[in-house]
Amino acid sequence: MNKDKHIYIKMYNHEKGNIIERLVEDVIEMIILSQCPIEFNIEALKANAIIARTNLIRKMKLFGGEGSLYHENCDICDGEHYLGENILQKYKALSEKNLNKLEKAINDTKNLIITVNNKPIDARFHDTCGGSTENSENVIGTKTFYLRRVLCNYCKDSPNWQNEIEMDIKEISERLDTRFPYMNATENIRINNFVQDIKRDLLGRVASIKIGDSKFNGIDFKNKLDIDSTRFSIAPERLKIRTRGKGDGLGLCQWGANEMANLGKSYKQILEYYYTGIEIKEIDKPCINQPLKGRILMIDPGHGGNSSQDVIGIDGTREKDIVLDIAKLLKNQLEEAGAKVILTREVDEYVPLSQRVKTANEIRPNFFISLHLNSYHNSSIHGCEIYHYKNDRDSVNLALRIMKILSKDTDIIDRGIKIADFFILREIGVSSLHIEVEYLTNPDREKRLKDKKFLQNISKSITKGIIEYYKY
Ligand SMILES: [Zn+2]
Ligand SMILES: [Zn+2]
Known part of the structure; x- marks a missing residue:
C-alpha cells in the first residue's frame, strides 16, 4: 500500500497542548464503533465507514472544511466523543474476528465518501426511525x-423500535419549565376518555363521575376506591410516555440499514435509500492534489507606476517589474495548488499602500504576502530577508518554511527572518509577510533576476513553502 496516498487529520492533544497527525482511516475505526454495534452486518458497517469518512473529510480544513471550532489549525481534538474512554475500551475488547471485520469495512470502502455536487454531505444518522425518517x-x-x-x-x-418510560408530573413541569394548576378538592379536571363528566352538588360533593366507559355515582366511587370523602378532585401525577424509534430521524436509520444488509442490500443501496440524490465517490483526486484548496492568498507586488520609488539595478532592471513577474508566476502556481489568489496590481500601475491595505481587509485572505527587491550601497551584499509584524506567529511559521526552501532550492542565501513595523504589516488585519527576495543592487544577482527560469524557481520555492505550511 502506498503510504503517501493516506490522508492525515490534525488532532489537538489536550494533555500536551500540541497537534498530532492521525491517519483518517484510524479515526474512522473509532467513529464506526461509536455509531453502531460491531455485530451489524458487514454491509451496514461499510455504510457506516463511508458516513464516518464523509463527515471527517467535510470537517477537514484540507478539503475546505471549517476544522475544529475550538482549536486553531486543527480538524478535531482528542476530546471528541468517539475518541473517549468507552469507545477506546470497546476497541480494545474487539475479538480478532471483529477487528478484521472493522478493518474490512474500511478497506473495502477506501476513499469513498457521499457527495452532492462533488462536495461531502452532512451524513446524519440515528438509531431507529420507527417507521419513517424525517425531513x-x-x-x-x-x-x-x-x-x-x-x-x-x-x-x-x-431494540429501540418501541420504548416507554414513566415520569412524575413534577419532573415534567420542571423539565418543561411549565406549571400545572394546583388542584383543590372541589375542582374538576377532565382527561378525555379517562375522567369525564364530573357532576357536583352545590357544595362541591361529587354526585356522578365517568371513568373510562362507566359512570359511577359519588358514594359508589368513594366506597369502591375506599377514599375518605365524595368531596374530591382528580389530577394526574405520573405520565407514561410511549415512544417508537430512537433519535432525531435524520438521514440513515441504523437498525434499518442493518436489516437492509441482512436482506442482501449492498452498502451502496443502503446509502442511496436513506440519502436522497447522492453520489458515492472517491474523495476528489484534485482535492488531494490541491493542498491549498479553500485558501485565499493575496500577493502584493511592491511599487508600480511612473513615479515608483522602486530599486533600479545598475543594468536598469526595475524592482517593480521583477516583483510583478514573480507575483504572476506565483499566482499561477498557487492556483494550480487550489488556492484563490488575488494580486494587488496586475500591471505597472500606482496603487497606494492604503488602497492595498483596504482591499486586503475587505477580502480577508489567509495570508497577505508583499514582494520586494532590496538595495544596499555595498553592492556585494545579497540574499533574502523576510519581515513579519511582532507576535504574528502564523507569519513566522510561514516565513520559516519559505526561507528554508528558498535557500535550499535556489542559490539565494538566508539573511534572516525579522520583525518590522512596516505600514502594510501593521495595518493589515490578517497574517502578512514582506519578502525582500534578493538584492537588486548586486550586479551578479541582477543578472540572475533577469532570467525567467530563476524567477520561476523563486516562485516555486515560495509556493512549496506555503504548501508546506498548510500540509496535513
Ligand atoms: Zn427505520
Ligand atoms: Zn521595495
Missing part, C-alpha cells in the same frame, strides 16, 4: 435536499 427542516430548521423523509419498516427488530 431536515423539521429537525434542524434548514431544508437539505438529501435529508428527505423516507419510509422505513426495516427497523422493526430494533
